Amino acid sequence: MTASIKEVARHAGVSIGTVSNVLNRPDLVAEATRRRVLDAIAELGYVRNDSARQLRAGRSRQIAIVVLDVTNPFFTDVIRGAEAAVDKHGVMVVVCNSGDDDERERRHLELLEEQRVRGVLITPVDDSRGSRLEQLIRRGTPVVLVDRGAGRHSLCSVAVDDVLGGRLAGDHLVEQGHRRIAFVGGPLSIAQVADRRAGVTQALEGNAELINVATPNLTVGAGRSAARELTALPAADRPTAVMCANDLIALGVLQELTRQGIRVPQDIAIVGYDDIEYAAAAAVPLSSVRQPREQLGRTAAQLLLEEVDNAGQHQHRHVVFQPELVVRESSARPARRRPRQPSIAS
Amino acid sequence: MTASIKEVARHAGVSIGTVSNVLNRPDLVAEATRRRVLDAIAELGYVRNDSARQLRAGRSRQIAIVVLDVTNPFFTDVIRGAEAAVDKHGVMVVVCNSGDDDERERRHLELLEEQRVRGVLITPVDDSRGSRLEQLIRRGTPVVLVDRGAGRHSLCSVAVDDVLGGRLAGDHLVEQGHRRIAFVGGPLSIAQVADRRAGVTQALEGNAELINVATPNLTVGAGRSAARELTALPAADRPTAVMCANDLIALGVLQELTRQGIRVPQDIAIVGYDDIEYAAAAAVPLSSVRQPREQLGRTAAQLLLEEVDNAGQHQHRHVVFQPELVVRESSARPARRRPRQPSIAS
DNA sequence: AACGCGTCGTGAAACGTTTCATACACCTGT
DNA sequence: ACAGGTGTATGAAACGTTTCACGACGCGTT
Structure with missing residues (x-):
């Protein structure tokens, strides 16, 4: 169908080898011949055949x-x-x-x-x-x-380093004064989820209490359900912050909390993971852990x-x-509350 | 490096052609030989060379x-x-x-x-x-x-059909009782944007007034700016609904309106375009035009x-x-307001 | 015993490149 | 005039397949 190097050669009145040289080592071939060959190529609409090239190479x-x-x-x-x-x-x-x-x-x-x-x-x-x-x-x-x-x-x-990512989020929330923090996500069979949770766990150790809320997957819907579980808790047991295994979950949580009239971050703070494009564009811009993808x-x-x-x-x-923690409004420092450890105690 | 058909042939004690037949028309070759060839292939870890195949084909x-x-x-x-x-x-x-x-x-x-x-x-x-x-x-x-x-x-x-998409959105808003509607998006050099606007224009013709707000691109940021332009208008000139050239713009508009305490959809309704994954997960779930991508x-x-x-x-x-219009909360029927044309007039 | 026929297998050609040893023609300096 | 370059072009081999005409072999029929 398409012209081959052979026809180019005939058309230009040179040998096959010369055409190949024009293509691959143009400096080996005299100006005049090169011109002729290039003209032939243009005229015939010749296109290299990569299969042949590869086969050879x-x-x-x-x-x-x-x-x-x-x-x-x-x-x-x-x-x-x-x-x-x-x-x-x-x-x-x-x-x-x-x-x-x-x-x-x-x-x-x-x-x-x-x-x-x-x-x-x-x-x-x-x-x-x-x-x-x-x-x-x-x-x-x-x-x-x-x-x-x-x-x-x-x-x-x-x-x-997903463990580090979890720790960054955990440290941040502890530092913001939170003492009851939930981790929302699952299944743990996903290494990333397990690592992120491990990081959070490390960060809270000795500093705050961790509440685990398992989800069957990482979707907005799962986030909404998880939020309902949380708000169903008696007020005293309710966490003041939520760390989510990814941003979709976080968006779901945010949406459900807002629907129930719970303010973010004043009543409950949220941190997501992945920093997807829409995290910054959420109703309350979402704090999130960003990966250098x-x-x-x-x-x-x-x-x-x-x-x-x-x-x-x-x-x-x-x-x-x-990874890197991007702090936005959803986890901005909340009004001080229920101070269990008055600062004077330290 | 890798074994070729030739070595397989030698290894199995058959000709090259036979190996090829085993690969491509196994029924042409006797059970016993086929076995031998397949064994040789397995043993040598032979992998077909697609370049040669293509070259031939x-x-x-x-x-x-x-x-x-x-x-x-x-x-x-x-x-x-x-x-x-x-x-x-x-x-x-x-x-x-x-x-x-x-x-x-x-x-x-x-x-x-x-x-x-x-x-x-x-x-x-x-x-x-x-x-x-x-x-x-x-x-x-x-x-x-x-x-x-x-x-x-x-x-x-x-x-x-982007014109149709625009028309669907426009018809919907008109039907919801809106009489001043803004189209937010740009640049018009993008055919899709121009078409969507054309569709809206058709729909509003004789039914409602169209306000054009041009944006330099289709991002959340552009949406926010556009929303500020709209809220800067004197109350009487302000639209009661906004049709956006895509969902990112719509999210930006939604975010800025919310920030200013303007309620969606009660004060201003919004319709987006594309029905991206996060449209349904927005603070106020977004009506949008869905394409069968x-x-x-x-x-x-x-x-x-x-x-x-x-x-x-x-x-x-x-x-x-x-395309298909997906109606969600952001454009649900608003409370009746400023009825310029009392229904009795029709 | 000769024949035809189906079943299997073979060897060579062809696909379009790249590369390499070789050949030819000229020039240059001794 | 000749050896040695230098600059250019050539022809053939090789890459790994697929395909196809052909031949070998065994078997049943006449």
């Missing part, structure tokens, strides 16, 4: 990023970061969506390996060994884990490129980023 | 989708829809992000053409003729336009596959979807 010029959910802002930001990092390298990023489905992930990895991608950035559905992913690695494709299993030494990984992607891609380039003596690394 | 098994912003929920939903549509076809979707940058788009299209993708789904940065895209089409790659330029007859397209992607992919399969006698089509 033995590898492609693409890296892949496999995410759990293209729809999730966390991953889209990571993707953007990765793209930014490889932009100059003449490498293309192929985005694959596993949709949190083991089977789809496997199919994608299969295709990617057949395509001889240079490397893979992935947040695997199932972190366990013996998976399709292990195979890929064993056969020599560089892989960088994103936001998962920092424990391994057979590959690089990037992640954010784009940088996560950028760094992951850089690690990958490094491994690709130094095939031999590459040292695997685990980069852990620190 | 003359085309790839991928389609591409090029979006303006991977980060935008609209596009991520479209992507999901497209993926769903090709899932069964053994075709892979490659996601490319142009970032609304002409240059990046061009580079992507170049690479995609070199890769001989089967087809391209795209929302082009610049809709004009003579672009890189035209070239791609002219050379025979099937292209389907997403949410753009329904006018052409050289290709298929899918889009949502996932279906948009699914249909686009189907059109593309159809064109790919019926290369010859394919008839280009333009599919236009109808």
Whole structure:
């Protein structure tokens, strides 16, 4: 269908090799011939055939990023970061969506390996060994884990310190004078949720009481239900602050509290997690823990490129980023209340 | 590096052709030999080389989708829809992000053409003729336009009727008794914004007065500013309802009105556009115009596959979807007020 | 015993590149 | 006049598949 290098050669009256040289090492070919070849290319509308190129080269010029959910802002930001990092390298990023489905992930990895991608950035559905992913690695494709299993030494990984994130939020609330604080989120089978809770727990230890409210998932609806559980408590047991496992939960809590006429932050303060775009735009702008998502992607891609380039003596690394607390109105210092420990006591 | 079909053949003591047959037409090969070959494949960890396959076949098994912003929920939903549509076809979707940058788009299209993708789904940065895209089409790659330029007859397209969307919102507000309505949004150079406004204008014609508030972009911040403009008006000139060009603007307007103690919807009603995930979770759940985004992607992919399969006698089509108004609290029927036209007058 | 037929397997060609050893033509300095 | 460059172009090999015409073999029919 499309013109090949052979026809370009014939058209320009030169050999195939010369056309290839014009394309790849133009300085090796005399000005006049180069012109002729370029003209032929333009005239025939010649387009390189990447398959042939790759076949010859033995590898492609693409890296892949496999995410759990293209729809999730966390991953889209990571993707953007990765793209930014490889932009100059003449490498293309192929985005694959596993949709949190083991089977789809496997199919994608299969295709990617057949395509001889240079490397893979992935947040695997199932972190366990013996998976399709292990195979890929064993056969020599560089892989960088994103936001998962920092424990391994057979590959690089990037992640954010969720325990620290929880602690930041906890410290902040304690410092604001809160002595009864709820953690809302679940399921704990999600490592991120468990870590965030662990962080909060650490922060409150000896400083404040922790109330756990488990949710079945991380949605606005779950947040609303959790808020109802909290407001059903007798006034004395009710927390004065809520730390949420993510912003959707936090928005749900905020919405339900507002509906019941409970003021935020005066009656109950709220801190979320993720700092999604709409956190700042909520009815009461939401305090939240922000993760450097784009940088996560950028760094992951850089690690990958490094491994690709130094095939031999590459040292695997685990980069852990620190999240950052963004304080907004939803957790601004409340009016002093029920001071259980008068300041004079310290 | 990786084992090739040749080594598999040697290992199994058969010819290359036989191995290929085991892979592609297993029924042509005797049970015993097939076993031997499969064992060899497993033992050597053989993985097909897609470049060679493609080279031979003359085309790839991928389609591409090029979006303006991977980060935008609209596009991520479209992507999901497209993926769903090709899932069964053994075709892979490659996601490319142009970032609304002409240059990046061009580079992507170049690479995609070199890769001989089967087809391209795209929302082009610049809709004009003579672009890189035209070239791609002219050379025979099937292209389907997403949410753009329904006018052409050289290709298929899918889009949502934004004029209708505006009209739905306008009709709704008029029906709720509003007689002074503002349209907030901009710039009008974005076709979607212009269309939505046109729709509102049609709806109000003869029924209510339209106040235009232009914004420089479609962000929450722009919404807040616009709201301040509106509240600065003398009470008599102030609209009783606001139709926003998208939900971010609407959230900004809502936030600023609330801050100023103006009640929504009692004092001013609001309707947004896009029905983003957080519209329903806003302080006052937001009425909004919903687009069938996932279906948009699914249909686009189907059109593309159809064109790919019926290369010859394919008839280009333009599919236009109808948006749907989702009424929530932010535009619930307000208490009757300032009745300029007592109902008896009609 | 000759024939035809179905079942399996083979070998070579072709896909479009890149690369490399080689060839040719000229120039330059001895 | 000749050796050694330098600058340019060539032809062939190789990358790993798929496909296809062909041949070998065994078996049932005449």
